[in-house]
Amino acid sequence: MPLGYRDLLARAAARITSVAPEAAPALHTAGEAVFVDIRDPRELEREGMIPGARHAPRGMLEFWIDPESPYHKPWLAEDRLFVFYCASGWRSALAAEIAQEMGLRCASLSGGFTAWKAAGHPVAQKG
Numbered sequence: 001m002p003l004g005y006r007d008l009l010a011r012a013a014a015r016i017t018s019v020a021p022e023a024a025p026a027l028h029t030a031g032e033a034v035f036v037d038i039r040d041p042r043e044l045e046r047e048g049m050i051p052g053a054r055h056a057p058r059g060m061l062e063f064w065i066d067p068e069s070p071y072h073k074p075w076l077a078e079d080r081l082f083v084f085y086c087a088s089g090w091r092s093a094l095a096a097e098i099a100q101e102m103g104l105r106c107a108s109l110s111g112g113f114t115a116w117k118a119a120g121h122p123v124a125q126k127g
Contacts, residue, residue: 005090008094009090009093009094012108015097015100016093016096016097016106016108017096017106017108018093018108018109018110019083019107019110020110021109021110021115021118021119021121022119024109024116024121025121027081027083028050032081033081033082034053034078034081034082034083035052035053035054035085035109036053036054036055036056036082036084036085037055037056037085037086038055038056038058038084038091038092039057039058039086039087039091040057041057041126044126045126047087047113047117047123048123048124048125048126049113049124049125049126050085050121050122050124051122051123051124053085054075055126056073058086058091058095061099062098062102064076065077065099065102065104066102076104079105080105081106082104082105082107083107083108084099084106084108084109085109085112085113085116086112087112087113088111088112088114089108089109089110089111089112090112092108092112093108095108
């Protein structure tokens with residue numbers, strides 16, 4: 001029987017580290033992690049993003065991570081912790097799982113950007 005999205009999310013959750021919205025600002029402020037927004041550019045324009053976060057569209061992530069890809073982004077090859085986030089945490093959990101399989105140290109922001117904003121953390125406009 002094929003896996004559904006709930007199966008994929010459960011598998012990812014069991015394999016990755018999640019960062020709670022309450023703990024995320026300390027990682028962010030200390031510079032201990034690179035926050036990576038994987039949402040669609042329209043979402044960033046409409047809702048803003050975490051200040052200082054990098055943008056890596058979900059559809060390009062594997063290509064940007066792989067050093068053999070013509071689309072590789074050197075900042076994704078740094079020896080850093082990458083905290084992926086999307087709107088609710090679903091896409092970022094799947095992205096973190098893939099990125100981890102590709103050799104990155106990574107985590108997913110629990111509840112995504114929605115939880116970040118709900119916790120009252122700062123939001124920057126895409127610029």
